[in-house]
Amino acid sequence: MSKKISMNDIARELNISITTISFILNGKAKEMRISDKLSQRVLDYVKEKNYNPNTVGQSLRTGKSRIIGLVVEDIADVFFASVARLIEEKAYKKGYKIIYCSTENNTKKTIELIRMLRGRNVDGYIVTPPKDIEHEVSSLLSEGLPTVLFDRYFPQLKTNYVGIDNYNGAKTAIEHLAKQQYKHIAFVTLDSGQTQMADRLRGYQAAIDDAGLIPHLLEVEFSAKPQKLVQQIIDYLTQNKNIDAILFATNYLALRGFEALQQKQLVIGEQIGVVAFDDHAFFKVFNPPISAVAQPMKELSEHLIETLFKNLNAKGDQQITPVEIILKPELIIRQSSSKKL
């Protein structure tokens, strides 16, 4: 397999100009009126020697890299990992690779990451932004770098955004619980203040109001360690013994919540009704199966990548107006939220 050969090598070997090779390899042979005979000779040689253009050279010259930067909160989280996988698949088909980074929701780290990606000529950005990076994002925009936000957004910033209707997702879940005759429905969420969380909270409050119930809100510390999270939920349940149902604002919170319920010996689906935001493969086979507000993962990823590609392909300064795509989540009702009457 020897070492890689370069365009220069080919030019020397075939005794033609490097430019000619470039034209032929980039499908500009016709346009540049290269004879079919020469074209074929080059193409054959290239195939024979198994030549691959050096991506780095291309990138340096063109300023493009065919790399998409995926900047998410935590790549180990099922939600983000699933999105990553689906995006990767679609990107791959169009010849793009993904560089991913986990922000840990850390503003400083995220800014560093975006700068690094920029230094690498990354062509497009898919980002779940933490707080206070409006400036960094808008600087991407002002440089005309295709960017799509997802999961959360900045209300003041006109960007591409793909997400779900968190308000109605939460509202529908609460309506369902209310219909099941649960009377003291708690909402366990994070104090992160991000838009998706705020929207879910508003949905919860609206539905509770509509049903004439009392709100029970637990906002746990965003950056707390798992053990502390569990303890906070246990304490809350101990102090609010009347709670008969819980909506967890994320998958991860549900996990911690289940630990708390386990320790309090409260049986899901019997003493307490449960719905979780974001579905999880294992929810279906839980005992009892767990109800969930499911995000349409495939659609989400499709819209993300398509929006990005639309901007990627927009030639030059031809500005594309940012789009906001809000998808409908689906409430999947399983036994964890049905009172055995």
Added chain:
Amino acid sequence: MSKKISMNDIARELNISITTISFILNGKAKEMRISDKLSQRVLDYVKEKNYNPNTVGQSLRTGKSRIIGLVVEDIADVFFASVARLIEEKAYKKGYKIIYCSTENNTKKTIELIRMLRGRNVDGYIVTPPKDIEHEVSSLLSEGLPTVLFDRYFPQLKTNYVGIDNYNGAKTAIEHLAKQQYKHIAFVTLDSGQTQMADRLRGYQAAIDDAGLIPHLLEVEFSAKPQKLVQQIIDYLTQNKNIDAILFATNYLALRGFEALQQKQLVIGEQIGVVAFDDHAFFKVFNPPISAVAQPMKELSEHLIETLFKNLNAKGDQQITPVEIILKPELIIRQSSSKKL
């Protein structure tokens, strides 16, 4: 924030040579006898203008990219996603980024992926190899490109490898089940023929033999759709009604298995004992909690990245002899595998 400034811009602005700037910025000022005064002037200017060297230029020149290629079976799988996250964190601290790709265990796709990464001057490779890519891997090796395999390996190939003792992992799990007086312990695995699966199977067989029990083996189709997997397990259980415990060879198989058990109305921990290979966050809060053979994720990732870095830092042709690191998995016993006596 205007457009990026280049070394050329700095050189022109400060009226000095580009070379001098390079020396100063790369800590070679002393060595190259640049005066402190000039050094400081450049450093100040660079800071003021918020200059960042163009990574693509550096990469073209040096042949290095500070990128690690992570080629795993499926980035959406918790096991791989967790490894990805841990590796990313460590790599980031050393100034490396990750490009990841999912192989789907497809040999052809994997070869393409590795070639693409090579074209991007990726500095090192962490790979869970599918079948029949020995040649591609050994060609990486022969070019001196740092490579570490994990999860599975090629017995005939002398490579860096980090994995766990799958044989004893399975063996210990079965010993535990046998001690719990389970008499007909099945092993549900894949027909993929990969080393990690083969090792687990050998461990199962050895333990079954030692305990004087009859083996019950179900090898499901590797590439089957979820629904088909579930059906295969259901059929197997229907035809082998005496089975009272199951060891699932992977997390993913356990998920399908649980679906099958659910449909057969067999209650885990009561009618049937269960242990899964690979732990999962949700196993702890299952009802009943699921026993698992847990891989030491942190250690695994640490060894992966450290082995890679050792090779990355090995100057020139100074060959480092490949290492094989086999970690001990831990059997976490929960209620799913204890007979209520």
Added chain:
DNA sequence: TATGAAAACTAAACGGTTTTAGCAAAATGT
């Protein structure tokens, strides 16, 4: 047989950094 135009191809610049080799000036030694 000029004249113009199309056809076929190429030199050179560009992009940003690193490295090699080396030059001029100042300092030191004899």
Added chain:
DNA sequence: ACATTTTGCTAAAACCGTTTAGTTTTCATA
């Protein structure tokens, strides 16, 4: 006073592919 060394800095090549702005050759037309 002259040779040698050290200091401080730089030009130019290299890395690899793309693009601009040509040049030369060939062919058709008047």
